[in-house]
Amino acid sequence: MRISDLSRLSGVPITTIKYYLREGLLPPGTPTAHNQAVYDDDHLRRLRLIRALVSVRGLSVNATAELLEALSRDDGDLHRTLGLVLGALPVGEHPAGDQPAGDTVPRARLEEAEKLIEALGWRIHRRSEGRLALARALYEMAEVGLPLRVETLVPYARLTERIAALDLDQLAGDEDDHIDIAERAVLTTILLEPVLLLLRRMAQENESASRHGTGEEPR
Amino acid sequence: MRISDLSRLSGVPITTIKYYLREGLLPPGTPTAHNQAVYDDDHLRRLRLIRALVSVRGLSVNATAELLEALSRDDGDLHRTLGLVLGALPVGEHPAGDQPAGDTVPRARLEEAEKLIEALGWRIHRRSEGRLALARALYEMAEVGLPLRVETLVPYARLTERIAALDLDQLAGDEDDHIDIAERAVLTTILLEPVLLLLRRMAQENESASRHGTGEEPR
Numbered sequence: 290m291r292i293s294d295l296s297r298l299s300g301v302p303i304t305t306i307k308y309y310l311r312e313g314l315l316p317p318g319t320p321t322a323h324n325q326a327v328y329d330d331d332h333l334r335r336l337r338l339i340r341a342l343v344s345v346r347g348l349s350v351n352a353t354a355e356l357l358e359a360l361s362r363d364d365g366d367l368h369r370t371l372g373l374v375l376g377a378l379p380v381g382e383h384p385a386g387d388q389p390a391g392d393t394v395p396r397a398r399l400e401e402a403e404k405l406i407e408a409l410g411w412r413i414h415r416r417s418e419g420r421l422a423l424a425r426a427l428y429e430m431a432e433v434g435l436p437l438r439v440e441t442l443v444p445y446a447r448l449t450e451r452i453a454a455l456d457l458d459q460l461a462g463d464e465d466d467h468i469d470i471a472e473r474a475v476l477t478t479i480l481l482e483p484v485l486l487l488l489r490r491m492a493q494e495n496e497s498a499s500r501h502g503t504g505e506e507p508r
Numbered sequence: 509m510r511i512s513d514l515s516r517l518s519g520v521p522i523t524t525i526k527y528y529l530r531e532g533l534l535p536p537g538t539p540t541a542h543n544q545a546v547y548d549d550d551h552l553r554r555l556r557l558i559r560a561l562v563s564v565r566g567l568s569v570n571a572t573a574e575l576l577e578a579l580s581r582d583d584g585d586l587h588r589t590l591g592l593v594l595g596a597l598p599v600g601e602h603p604a605g606d607q608p609a610g611d612t613v614p615r616a617r618l619e620e621a622e623k624l625i626e627a628l629g630w631r632i633h634r635r636s637e638g639r640l641a642l643a644r645a646l647y648e649m650a651e652v653g654l655p656l657r658v659e660t661l662v663p664y665a666r667l668t669e670r671i672a673a674l675d676l677d678q679l680a681g682d683e684d685d686h687i688d689i690a691e692r693a694v695l696t697t698i699l700l701e702p703v704l705l706l707l708r709r710m711a712q713e714n715e716s717a718s719r720h721g722t723g724e725e726p727r
Binding site: 427429446456483497 | 563678700
């Protein structure tokens with residue numbers, strides 16, 4: 290296919306595709322006469338993954354290039370592929386987990402996050418961004434006077450386990466096609482976030498109606 | 509208590525408290541000699557709710573004033589109180605649900621959101637912001653090539669029902685104290701959002717390790 294087809298099928302403008310080609314995110318097409326090039330389905334799938342990482346996950350073009358480079362070394366390990374595109378695994382030499390955390394998050398909150406992960410029995414990469422991010426979120430809640438105990442969080446976490454199982458079910462398919470799964474993992478994970486939060490708000494409204502409602506719709 | 513105590517106990521700076529007093533969000537204290545005023549626990553609880561609405565829910569001072577005014581008319585209906593502070597119920601004359609929706613969200617997505625709510629059997633206010641927001645989120649997913657069917661969303665929604673039940677359990681307590689419950693509802697609902705999303709990401713990592721992992725930690 291020509292670059293115009295690639296643009297139409299991916300929804301990415303031609304000028305942006307040319308930029309990705311110059312930056313090496315996309316490998317060059319096969320040259321033809323008339324100084325043109327043709328592209329194949331691999332280009333299309335890789336371009337869709339780039340779009341998901343840049344537009345949906347919000348990575349910079351440089352970070353996306355690093356991540357694609359790391360993916361190309363993943364020799365068939367789907368767990369590693371998913372970890373990389375979802376940000377659970379450190380891509381390069383400067384992962385978030387290595388930043389000095391003590392400056393902003395007190396040690397007690399870090400220990401609490403570790404205690405929760407242990408209580409759940411979850412297998413989480415030791416340098417996962419999630420550990421620090423969770424500690425920071427717990428810290429922010431404690432700061433406004435709403436400290437959460439591990440016992441309070443466990444039942445929430447058990448429900449997110451079941452949400453994660455639904456997420457992974459959606460990714461099932463051709464498990465050899467890591468590029469395609471990686472793209473769908475990014476889209477499903479990130480785009481479902483606002484949907485899940487909205488569903489929770491509406492479920493709260495429904496639950497509140499059951500517990501406290503008068504039967505009439507409030508004004 | 510004096511204004512300095514109010515500031516210390518609420519974490520709101522004195523200049524901000526004076527601003528809220530001028531704008532009428534907080535009723536004046538009882539005047540004493542020396543041109544000072546004293547405040548009571550009602551001031552403190554109301555100030556905490558204002559802080560939650562402004563700093564955490566991100567409302568403007570005007571919107572907060574309108575909301576407090578609407579709350580003062582709620583004559584003991586806790587379901588209505590929760591609906592107002594969580595944004596499920598329209599406060600004034602220009603609720604989000606009345607905005608022309610057809611401009612940005614196609615009718616098909618609005619119908620899909622309605623179909624989901626009906627399939628779930630949820631009691632959601634007809635002018636709830638959630639209806640339009642859900643339709644918009646479904647539209648955005650379809651736009652990037654990931655349309656979600658109602659059948660796919662129902663199991664997610666059932667899990668959010670159970671999350672909402674945990675949320676409401678946390679608010680249980682002195683149900684006559686609407687100001688206090690309203691503050692905790694805002695904090696619990698909004699501050700738990702990033703925590704829930706992080707737990708989902710980590711649960712995905714754990715689930716992926718179970719399904720695809722090699723037993724070794726990825727590099």
